[in-house]
Amino acid sequence: MNTEADYLNQYDASRFPSPLVTVDSVLFTLHQQALCILVVERANHPQKGYWGLPGGFIDMARDDSTRATAMRKLTEKTGVSPSWLEQLDTFSGPDRDPRGWSLTVTWFALIAWADCEPHIASVSDARWVPIARLADYSLAFDHQKIITAALHRLRQKTMYSLLPVYCLPETFTHGQLQEATEVILGQSIQRKSLIRRFEASGMFEETGESMATGTRKARLWRRKPGVDIHLFSRNLLTD
Amino acid sequence: MNTEADYLNQYDASRFPSPLVTVDSVLFTLHQQALCILVVERANHPQKGYWGLPGGFIDMARDDSTRATAMRKLTEKTGVSPSWLEQLDTFSGPDRDPRGWSLTVTWFALIAWADCEPHIASVSDARWVPIARLADYSLAFDHQKIITAALHRLRQKTMYSLLPVYCLPETFTHGQLQEATEVILGQSIQRKSLIRRFEASGMFEETGESMATGTRKARLWRRKPGVDIHLFSRNLLTD
DNA sequence: CGAATAGTGTCTGTAAGACACTATGTT
């Protein structure tokens, strides 16, 4: 007799060698017209003292998916949940970690700077780094490659959606969204095109309030609750 | 003294519990105007007798990435390398496999039916199933969910690239590409639009040969060697 | 020649790019 129940009774996972599994996230924000990434100084070996992405091991007792692991680690470092969190890619191989064959499930996240600044300012090991300054940091493992992939994803999605709103505070103006989009894409865009898309997306509602960012007051908007992101069928900046 | 070398000397991966890690692929092809997926009958527990995606454990001695694992498993089942292979997503959680907390890195692949039919016909455990017939099969684990994600990816990419060419033989006609695209999208498309994109992509060259699929002979084309896939800035079928 | 599929010409429709214009608030 050899039922599945018999098999499972005798099954011992520790008999099989397994890769080292981690979860890492690339969290972006915008601050002072710069696109920034959250990096953490490594307190332990391996690569102690290097800077790395926020992440770590899965806690199988608490996490019911790698999304939960990513969320838990980001919340530990920032004090809040990211506004946007999607899976990026899985990186693996025998040489990327000195402890052996390893695999990291990576996530791509966005948050408003103001939402987490108080918490980040209070912990010394996490820091926002403008992407133009990343070269000043010694990054652990293949984290530079992961960041490059995340940046590519962010720029692609910015071309066919209004993803940058997830880098903004709960209420925001057209001007702030335009600035966010321009910082991410690294070039100026047509305000008219952005506003046309903003309206067509059906994702937003006016708060009724307005705010003076420049000289004239600008209307404030928020994301409609429960409304999903809208994907456009054409890209911005199609050159 | 506590150097990284000391740390690595004392490091014992087996002390830490680790999720069960697998790699699974969704391989699509086109046959007789139907979009098909390769499924394999499970010879061992768990879920023995159910059908599942081609995949399995990482062989850390031989595979230098999960891509290599996916490629190795697909080659075992089909006899050839897929024409297209990209990472899809990672699925994880405590309940998806009865052996415990598990994680599968999934890949999305395309191949021409004729390239692997001789090999598949010779092995009894692998089978092409038209997606409309998947309901007739008892699928293992969360493989239905993985297939749904792969199908979504295939359809999306078909809207903004000529990805379906990777389901065709090395040389093919405009008509075959149109048929492939229509089968994948489940609706007819404008031949003129397809040919405009085909030319604009710069991905193809004429073989000089032609072929009678219908009454009149059609020109044969192939992918230019070393040329990457072209992504269009607008979608087809934007309704 | 007619039938069927291969392939082209060209008009329409839609949404982005460009940019001038008007509106509103601050000094």
Add this chain to the structure above:
DNA sequence: AACATAGTGTCTTACAGACACTATTCG
């Protein structure tokens, strides 16, 4: 009032949709 930023009107451009047209091959 001057000015700077908010927001609109509208022309142009690029490319997909529609569909009629011509071309080729076979019976």
